[in-house]
Amino acid sequence: MKNMLRILVLSLIAFGAVAQTPASSASTRTAPITNSDLKNIDIPKADARAKGDPDGSLTGTAADVSVADSKKGMTIGDVVNQVGQNKVAINFVWTLVAGFLVMFMQAGFAIVETGLCRAKNANHTMMMNFMVYGVGMLAYWLIGFGLQMGGVGGIANLGGAVPLSSEFTINLFGKPFGLFGQHGLFLTQGGTYDVAVMVVFLFQMVFMDTALTIVTGSAAERWKYAAFVASSFIMGAFTYPLFANWAWGGGWLANLGANFGLGKGYCDFAGSGVVHAVGGLSALALAIIVGPRLGKFNRDGKPNAIIGHDIVLVLTGCFILAFGWFGFNPGSTLGASGNGSLRIGSIAVNTMLAGMAGSFGAMFYMWTRYGKPDASMTGNGLLAGLVAITAPSGFVNSISSVIIGLVAGVLVCLSVEFVERKMKVDDPVGAISVHGANGIWGVISVGLFADGKSNYGGSWNGVTGSVTGLFYGDAGQLVAQLIGVCTLIGFVFVLSFALNLAIDAIIGQRVSAKAELEGLDLPEMGALGYPEFELKPGAVRA
Numbered sequence: 106m107k108n109m110l111r112i113l114v115l116s117l118i119a120f121g122a123v124a125q126t127p128a129s130s131a132s133t134r135t136a137p138i139t140n141s142d143l144k145n146i147d148i149p150k151a152d153a154r155a156k157g158d159p160d161g162s163l164t165g166t167a168a169d170v171s172v173a174d175s176k177k178g179m180t181i182g183d184v185v186n187q188v189g190q191n192k193v194a195i196n197f198v199w200t201l202v203a204g205f206l207v208m209f210m211q212a213g214f215a216i217v218e219t220g221l222c223r224a225k226n227a228n229h230t231m232m233m234n235f236m237v238y239g240v241g242m243l244a245y246w247l248i249g250f251g252l253q254m255g256g257v258g259g260i261a262n263l264g265g266a267v268p269l270s271s272e273f274t275i276n277l278f279g280k281p282f283g284l285f286g287q288h289g290l291f292l293t294q295g296g297t298y299d300v301a302v303m304v305v306f307l308f309q310m311v312f313m314d315t316a317l318t319i320v321t322g323s324a325a326e327r328w329k330y331a332a333f334v335a336s337s338f339i340m341g342a343f344t345y346p347l348f349a350n351w352a353w354g355g356g357w358l359a360n361l362g363a364n365f366g367l368g369k370g371y372c373d374f375a376g377s378g379v380v381h382a383v384g385g386l387s388a389l390a391l392a393i394i395v396g397p398r399l400g401k402f403n404r405d406g407k408p409n410a411i412i413g414h415d416i417v418l419v420l421t422g423c424f425i426l427a428f429g430w431f432g433f434n435p436g437s438t439l440g441a442s443g444n445g446s447l448r449i450g451s452i453a454v455n456t457m458l459a460g461m462a463g464s465f466g467a468m469f470y471m472w473t474r475y476g477k478p479d480a481s482m483t484g485n486g487l488l489a490g491l492v493a494i495t496a497p498s499g500f501v502n503s504i505s506s507v508i509i510g511l512v513a514g515v516l517v518c519l520s521v522e523f524v525e526r527k528m529k530v531d532d533p534v535g536a537i538s539v540h541g542a543n544g545i546w547g548v549i550s551v552g553l554f555a556d557g558k559s560n561y562g563g564s565w566n567g568v569t570g571s572v573t574g575l576f577y578g579d580a581g582q583l584v585a586q587l588i589g590v591c592t593l594i595g596f597v598f599v600l601s602f603a604l605n606l607a608i609d610a611i612i613g614q615r616v617s618a619k620a621e622l623e624g625l626d627l628p629e630m631g632a633l634g635y636p637e638f639e640l641k642p643g644a645v646r647a
Contacts, residue, residue: 196262196440199449200304203436206429207311211238211318213425217488218322219634220418221481221534223411225624226326227634233321233330237337241317244341245310246292253313253346254305255286255295256355261562262440263304268296272355280364283356285347308436309349312380315433316345319384322536323392324614327399327621330629332614336391339604345383348597352379358592361585362568368582370566371589372555374452375437377496377547382593385541389530390602395614397531399621408525411533416480423484430456430491434498444562452498456491459498459510463490466514474518482518485535489517489543496547500555500572509550513543545590550574552583 172179173186215234222230256272259265271287288295292306317337321328351358352373362370373379402408413419434456435449467486471479490510494501497509520538524530530537557573565572573579608614620628627633 192442193262193264195442196446197300197304199441199446200263200308200436200439203432204308204311206432207308207315207436208238210311210315210426210429210433211235213422213429214315214318214322215422216418217422217426217484218325218534220415220422221322221413222325223624224414224635225626225633227414227626228630228632229330229625229634230321230325231634232630233325233328233333234318236334237318237321238314240334240337241314241341242310244338245313245346246306248290248342249313249346250292250306250309251287251289251294252285252343253349253354254309255288255290256283256350257286257305258355260301260305260439261444262438262442262446263301267301267305268299269302269305271295272350281360283350283354283360285350285356286354305439308439309353312376312433313341313345313349315376316380316384316387317341319381319536319540320388320391322534323388323532324395325533326625327615328391328395329613329616330625332608332612335608335612336605336614339608340387340601344387344597344600344604345379347600348383348593349379351592352589358585358589359566361588362566362581366581367585367588368552368579369564369568369570369572369585371585372500372551372565372572372582373496373548373589374499374551375434375495377492377494377544378589378593380544381492381495381540382544382548382590383597385537385539385544386593386598387601388532388536389524389541390598391605391614392530392532392537394602394605394609397529398533399618401531402529406529408529408531413481413533419481420484423487426488427460427491430460430495434495437499438561445560448499448559448561451503454503455498455501455506456494458503458506459490459494459513460487461490462507462510463487463493463514463517466490466511467518468514470515470518482521482535485517485521485539486514488539489513492540492543493547493550495544497551497554499561500551500559500574502556502558505550505554505556509547509554513546516542516546545593548586548589548593549583552586555579555582 172183211234215231218234219227219230255269257267258270259267269286269288272283273285273287274281274283276282289297289302289306292298292302317340320336320340321333324333350356352371353359357364358371360370361367371378398411400409401411431453435452438444438446438449438452440446441449464483464487467489468478468483471477471482490513493509493513493516494506497505501509517535517538520542521532521535524532524537532538551572551574553574553576555572555574556577557571557579560571563569573582575583605614616625616629624633
């Protein structure tokens with residue numbers, strides 16, 4: 106009588122009303138479901154016993170459904186309410202698991218960067234990638250999350266109303282321009298001690314931390330550890346959250362569509378701009394300030410190759426990052442049920458295809474230009490394709506995904522050469538090119554390739570209809586994306602440069618020449634990453 110199968114049958118009867126019944130709403134009382142009603146449902150008891158659960162105590166009983174009035178018994182309204190709660194629970198779990206995957210990407214970044222650097226700096230490089238997680242999270246919990254998400258009033262997939270609804274705005278051209286949120290500091294201020302807010306915090310925090318760890322790659326092998334801590338804290342508290350608010354927190358970039366008719370406003374599904382371009386442009390600013398490694402450039406400006414110590418670590422890290430990207434992109438639906446969230450399937454496939462195409466593009470470029478396929482650049486090609494597809498992953502088809510990834514794979518090679526040979530900037534791991542150049546390409550590609558088929562609840566950024574790019578009839582979307590690119594370069598890069606210049610004046614960004622030549626493990630960290638290595642005068646540099 107109490108078997109869970111009965112509840113499923115009743116759920117199917119009531120399912121038509123689920124879409125109109127919010128999970129948090131009070132159920133409308135209907136005629137109680139009586140014991141005789143349940144007896145009329147035929148349950149194969151032998152099958153239940155065969156499963157080792159004859160009374161339903163293991164698989165669930167009618168008592169698992171919240172009943173509005175225990176004296177009156179369970180009603181159809183109770184069942185509908187429970188189905189709504191289960192839908193929200195599914196979305197909670199999906200978003201949390203996706204966040205866990207993104208957090209694991211830190212391990213991938215750590216070993217990619219360490220492998221591309223010399224062995225004498227392994228401890229220092231790993232410690233930067235390890236503690237950027239803690240430093241960034243502290244800054245984001247104290248300040249950054251409130252600035253980014255403090256103006257968001259509701260997320261449908263996570264139950265509707267979210268107590269984050271205070272955006273600081275100014276009026277320009279007769280329109281409101283959201284600049285930053287004002288609720289959510291310490292996850293208690295502004296009434297934000299709430300389970301849905303906690304889910305949003307965890308998911309957004311690991312995205313923020315991805316942006317911060319990009320910077321460690323461009324300044325590796327000569328960045329003072331104290332300066333790294335200060336720079337990472339400021340980026341997690343201010344630089345990243347401000348642009349993220351404008352794009353994802355209800356700020357002015359997101360409202361370019363509603364306010365000025367430019368497509369659906371700036372669209373960045375999972376963060377090619379918000380995460381990767383912010384990280385890549387901040388990396389460029391810091392690399393300019395900290396300067397090239399000793400021996401990187403000759404007096405005539407010609408660059409010298411400084412080879413990393415472990416390509417096995419590099420390519421293993423690339424695989425870890427590719428795996429984590431399944432949380433990054435599909436997870437950005439913030440749910441697996443409702444509002445077009447089943448599109449997680451196509452988003453995952455788009456992500457895979459673009460990464461594949463990026464690795465092919467980079468491999469064939471290097472093979473054609475230099476006569477051999479280059480392992481490290483092939484790995485960077487994979488990451489470049491993944492970076493580029495991050496913004497359009499929820500808006501494009503599979504053919505466009507392959508094109509976007511293929512362009513990214515070639516672009517990362519061209520960008521690495523340009524940054525090193527023309528700009529004379531030393532980037533040991535190619536972070537500026539992988540994340541900066543291809544983050545910008547990903548943002549632009551939304552305005553080109555979005556096919557208008559992704560109907561997430563019928564609107565995006567408060568504008569009715571699906572995101573549609575230039576190639577499918579909406580030039581306004583491309584304009585909105587280009588405004589986002591200009592903001593990234595004109596605001597994020599300039600702010601990052603100014604803040605890191607201030608840190609350089611106060612703390613100093615670069616280690617001494619002696620420490621750099623010795624390797625940063627002992628001078629900065631007090632221990633070697635590989636203590637069995639013995640470096641002798643005249644020996645090959647490790």
